[in-house]
Amino acid sequence: MTTASIDTARSVLSDVFGYDSFRGEQEAVVEHVIAGGDAVVLMPTGGGKSLCYQIPSIVREGTGVVVSPLIALMADQVAALENLGVRAAYLNSTLDLERVREVERQYLAGELDVLYMAPERLVLPRTQDFLARGRIALFAIDEAHCVSQWGHDFRSDYLGLHVLAERFPDTPRVALTATATRATHAELTERLSLQDARHFVASFDRSNIEYRIVPKDGPRAQLLEFITTEHPGDTGIVYCLSRRSVDQLAEALRAKGIDAVPYHAGLPQEVRAANQGRFLREDGVVVVATIAFGMGIDKPDVRFVAHVDLPRSVEGYYQETGRAGRDGLPSTAWMAYGLGDVVSQRRLIESGEGDEAFKRRSMSHLDAMLALCETVDCRRVQLLRYFDEESGPCGNCDTCKTPPQTWDATVDVQKLLSAIIRLDRERDQRFGSGQIVDVLRGKANDRSTSSRHEELSVWGVGAERTEAQWRAVIRQVLARGLLQSHGDYGVLVLGEGAGPVLRGEETVFLREDPVSKRGSRSRRAGGSGRAAAAPPVDLDPADAALFEELRTWRAEQAKEQGVPAYVVFNDATLYGIVEAKPTTLGELGDISGVGLKKLERYGEAVLGIAAAGPRE
Structure with missing residues (x-):
């Protein structure tokens, strides 16, 4: 990539999008794609993936063709770009014939920077023939994880996108996703024929x-x-x-x-x-x-x-x-x-469609989720x-x-496992968590009376713990695989790791569930009826009132234009305005998110609100 194109990309970032500098891997991706290279981009949601294809689409000769699976959102995506002064359009089934012809004319005349379309349209030979008549700057395949076996309902359409490598071998392609395990990454690379692409993997940390x-x-x-x-x-x-x-x-x-x-x-x-x-x-x-x-x-x-x-x-x-x-x-x-989540999710996997290999993968995904919870x-x-x-x-x-406390739960887990064994061996019965907790706590009910559960040696051995505490124990033991739940009623049976615990060969430490203290974490004043939102950052009362004034103005502008409020300015930009309190267009233009087009369109109004301050 030449110095001139680097400077051009940075100018677009500043003048069009209103940002001072690229974040993380953005600049490296933009540089590579502008130079004509293929790329696989893994960035978290909110990490700025869209700039990685929008800026190259503007800088490179031709039109950037963006593959998006969500027809319902294309109008808003285009409106956001148009608000920035970018020449954008979309082709999908919501348009009438007259509008389709106009968009096609704009494309062929080189009047578009970005063109959105759904995968099912792009894989059609007639669409590819039409695109070949114009100049394509790049193909951007958004939500590229849809090609994966773990993808969404768009998978069949996405699978056909490998044809782009064959039909347009000299046009750079960039696949982007925020869902990026190693397996997903490998699969989308193979299925989209991007084996020779450069891979950019950003940090997935969303610290905010x-x-x-x-x-x-x-x-x-x-x-x-x-x-x-x-x-x-x-x-x-x-x-x-x-x-x-x-x-x-x-x-x-x-x-x-x-x-x-x-x-x-x-x-x-x-x-x-x-x-x-x-x-x-x-x-x-x-x-x-x-x-x-x-x-x-x-x-x-x-x-x-x-x-x-x-x-x-x-x-x-x-x-x-x-x-x-x-x-x-x-x-x-x-x-x-809670406990019910563990039981119901395991039951869904066991009773669901798919072969045993699929169910094992599903169970391993669930186990990782449970480990995060516990x-x-x-x-x-x-x-x-x-x-x-x-x-x-x-x-x-x-x-x-608030670091959680842990406790040595070995004896309690042994009591739980023993109760399940006794019910199975001595009464030939299997139960879900509710009845087992009642047995441990010595709480009589119709089932325990008719089955003489009070005669079991485990009856009441856990009476010192509450029902909620026992349910927490069962939940965590299930998550660890010491117990398993089966069938529509979620009956509990011993898991593979139960033996060493019963024999005292392994110690089990569990986390202490916090006592519910409702209302203790409030950071904003609540009230009856619909509340007014507070700024997402701490502001003094005057600044908070100014923030609300700007939000009200933004809502009016958005309604007038028929676009989402964030298309005008997002909250971070409004916060920047409140913090800087600009008095000139130059000062307003220095705030992140205020590009030249928005400065021209909204500048005087924003300066007027900032100068007047909040109304009483």
Whole structure:
């Protein structure tokens, strides 16, 4: 790459996107792709992957063709670029024939910097024939993990993209993903014929996200308290595993004054589109969704991601939590996790489709997720290690901030295992966790009376512990594989590692679940009804009021243009304005995220708001 093109790329970064310098591997990727090289780019969500193909598309001669699986988001992606002065368009099934012809004309005339299209369109021979008539700057394959066996429903379309290497051998291709285990990395490289590409692997650390996992104790109430005390009025995503849970939880949050909407495949298309549109274009909307929601959404000011059900893998968890805090400001990844999650996830794998090899892989993914939940060490260290990255304690996760206590649970685990053995051998019965806990605590019920459980030697041997404490023991023992759950009723049987513990050959240390102290972590004032969002960083009252004035102005601009609020300015840029309090266009232009086009379009209005200060 020549010095001139390096300087051009940096000028585009500053003048168009409003950033002073590249981050991490961005500059190396941009340099390589502008020079005509193929690239595989692994960066975390929020790590700035889009600049790695947008800037080369602008600098190189021709049009950058971007493959995106999410037709519903293309209009917003194009609107964001147009707001920066970039010549962008998309081709998909939502356009009428007149608009398709106009976009095709712009492409052939060399009037586009970036052109988005879905994979199913790009793999068509007629589309490739059309593109060949113009000048292609590069192909960018976004969400490239969709080609993997662990990918999404777009996999069949993505598999056809290997043809680009054959049809356009001299056009650089860049594949990008934020889901990047070693296996996924290897598979997408092979299936997209990128064996000769240069690989760029950035750090997967998202230091602005606080990871927190709490024991389930009424998850709906826990979630409500988390939102109202820590994120009132904030934009967020809440993940559930079932459609029914999504609907019920969204309704429950609305009843408490939280602006929540559901999103899952069972809703009519128009409802899904409307709810997603509100989430993208309005501030303070909380989407309660299944895992189908979120991929490709470039909304930077999501302040929290919450899980009320255990994700199936660390890979999925990382991708979902990465949708928080893409602007780099403090955000929270919160999860409530309990014994039922462990039992239900194992049951789903055992009863699901797929051969034994697939089930073993699924179980290993789940085991890694359970290990993350049960760790007594830094969660970020364990999370990054899953992606083959070593780090030190982060100081910004729950186990760093409040290190969990551990205790020698060997005797209690022996009591638990013995109770399961006695019920099986002496009564020829197997039970789930509820009945076993009752036996350990000596709590009579109809089943124990009819089966004479009180005559067993293990009856009441754990009476000193509460039901919640025993459930925590069972959860952790299940996570370690000392116990297994089987069948629709989740009956408990001994795992392979139980023998040495029963014989006293191994000591078992478990983590002490924290006592619930609801309301103790509030960093923002809550209240009844819909709350106004506070800035994501600590500001004095006057600055916080100015931040809110700017958000109100931004919302008006976004509504007028029919674009998401972050397309105008994201929260990080508004915070920069509040902090700098610019008085001239030059000072405003020095703030990160304010490029020349936005300076020209919004500069005077922003300076007027900053000069006037917050209204009384």
